[in-house]
Amino acid sequence: MKFRGHDLSALESLDVDGRLTWAAERFPGRTGIGTSFQHSGMILIDARVRLKLDGIRVYTIDTERLLPETYDFIQTVEKRYGIRIECLKPDPAEIRKMVADHGLYLFFDSREKQEYCCYLRKVKPNEQALDGLDVWITGLRRGQSESRGATPLYEILDRPNGQVLKLNPLYDWPEERIQAEVKKRNIPVHPLYAQGYPSFGCVICTTPIRPGENPRAGRWRWFNAVDDKKECGLHVPESARTKEI
Numbered sequence: 001m002k003f004r005g006h007d008l009s010a011l012e013s014l015d016v017d018g019r020l021t022w023a024a025e026r027f028p029g030r031t032g033i034g035t036s037f038q039h040s041g042m043i044l045i046d047a048r049v050r051l052k053l054d055g056i057r058v059y060t061i062d063t064e065r066l067l068p069e070t071y072d073f074i075q076t077v078e079k080r081y082g083i084r085i086e087c088l089k090p091d092p093a094e095i096r097k098m099v100a101d102h103g104l105y106l107f108f109d110s111r112e113k114q115e116y117c118c119y120l121r122k123v124k125p126n127e128q129a130l131d132g133l134d135v136w137i138t139g140l141r142r143g144q145s146e147s148r149g150a151t152p153l154y155e156i157l158d159r160p161n162g163q164v165l166k167l168n169p170l171y172d173w174p175e176e177r178i179q180a181e182v183k184k185r186n187i188p189v190h191p192l193y194a195q196g197y198p199s200f201g202c203v204i205c206t207t208p209i210r211p212g213e214n215p216r217a218g219r220w221r222w223f224n225a226v227d228d229k230k231e232c233g234l235h236v237p238e239s240a241r242t243k244e245i
């Protein structure tokens, strides 16, 4: 498979450092790591800084409802690595209208409303980020959940404004390897891991998990009895997103 004339099969034989370098050299300034500061995203940021790949941008989605510890951690990461993390926010007018029509806590009402809130607060800002990128680098891994069990190393996304290469350099890393890399490189650890959070989303919608629970169980807990296919929409096909209610 080729992307903008580049043979993607070359990525398969490279390690993570090589994959990041491949993208930075071919698409400088138009390659971005999107992260919510889980270990996998931090490993990518650490490699980007260690390899001096200044052509790779680093961004996060600030839904304006992130856990307070995450806002503090953004500053910790910026200070430790001497980088600027781009914080992309939702459109204020759209959020005002959504809250006026459905209330601030609309996500309790139904899955449809939760997905709509996520669409405005997370997916749309990410789509705007992708408008400025050729390569979107994520920390997605097969071991993160059942629904991510088939995560590929790369895929080409067909978007309204052109194609984007979605690259998941850590796609086949097991949890033990992630933990070992964090330790080996003394990578900053989000403080909420110590409180049982497996990932870091919005207040109320993200909670810690108990030992043995599915990592996604901590998201939108009030839907646990309904089904376990809980996603914010960032990593689902365009056609499966709830864009209006």
Ligand code: SF4
Pocket (backbone or CB within 6 Å): 063, 065, 107, 113, 114, 115, 117, 118, 119, 121, 122, 201, 202, 203, 205, 232
């Ligand atoms: S996680 Fe909750 S508050 Fe955050 S965007 Fe989704 S539904 Fe809205």
